[in-house]
Amino acid sequence: MEMLGFTLAILGMASVIALGGIGSSIGVGLAGQMAAGVITEEPQKFGKLIPFIGLPGTQGFYSLLIGFLVMMRLQFFTEPITTVSTGVGLQIFFICLPIGLVEMVSAIYQGKAAAAAIGIVAKKEEETGKAIIVPAFVEIYGVLGLVSAFILLGGVKV
Numbered sequence: 001m002e003m004l005g006f007t008l009a010i011l012g013m014a015s016v017i018a019l020g021g022i023g024s025s026i027g028v029g030l031a032g033q034m035a036a037g038v039i040t041e042e043p044q045k046f047g048k049l050i051p052f053i054g055l056p057g058t059q060g061f062y063s064l065l066i067g068f069l070v071m072m073r074l075q076f077f078t079e080p081i082t083t084v085s086t087g088v089g090l091q092i093f094f095i096c097l098p099i100g101l102v103e104m105v106s107a108i109y110q111g112k113a114a115a116a117a118i119g120i121v122a123k124k125e126e127e128t129g130k131a132i133i134v135p136a137f138v139e140i141y142g143v144l145g146l147v148s149a150f151i152l153l154g155g156v157k158v
Helices: 002-041 043-073 086-123 125-131 133-154
Strands: none
Touching: 002 043, 002 086, 043 086, 043 125, 043 133, 086 125, 086 133, 125 133
16 A cells, blocks of 8 residues: 555656646747747847746646656655655645646746737837736746745645
């Protein structure tokens, strides 16, 4: 039964990392496609568009941080690895899975918001500062997922 707990915890860790990474790759792809279209017509805007492309990638980093937090909680890098009860494994799994979904969905929508903001920069370059606020609001939910993971995983007694 101890192996089941460890397996559930690892599955939770893998899901948060995978979901955040998937969402970030989709979001960065959406923003990158829009930016590529603008840069084709106006290559001098490349530098101003880079932050818009990179913003949806932050959820992937947050998810990776959460994964490392789980690894540290499990003492993953020490010998012998900590035994994990089924209950603790379930706790870690059910913390990581929904937070991974939050990171994935917020990254995708941030990519869509960044693409729309790139459209603002394409038409009115002087509004770049205002345009970056649009995808930044979506970032809040990625940060909330990260903070929630730290609080919830900190409460798990391994």
